[in-house]
Amino acid sequence: MTWMEQGACRGVDADQFFPEKGSAGGHHKVVIEQFCNVCSVKQSCLNFALDNYELGIWGGTTSRKRKDLRSKRNKQ
Numbered sequence: 001m002t003w004m005e006q007g008a009c010r011g012v013d014a015d016q017f018f019p020e021k022g023s024a025g026g027h028h029k030v031v032i033e034q035f036c037n038v039c040s041v042k043q044s045c046l047n048f049a050l051d052n053y054e055l056g057i058w059g060g061t062t063s064r065k066r067k068d069l070r071s072k073r074n075k076q
Contacts, residue, residue: 008039018056028062036060
């Protein structure tokens with residue numbers, strides 16, 4: 001079983017993790033609190049998104065947050 005099959009978000013409509021551009025940040029917070037913060041594979045999900053430049057919410061982060069994390073990681 002891959003980490004994706006173990007995610008707390010499995011079976012949830014993917015649109016929840018790809019809010020429309022310009023939508024309120026409150027949507028991100030709700031999704032992260034409901035799924036990501038209780039997920040046993042959160043770190044694997046985040047690593048995948050960091051390595052593959054994914055859009056949307058992954059591993060409890062937004063695309064913007066991951067851009068910052070990548071920048072910090074590349075400086076190390």
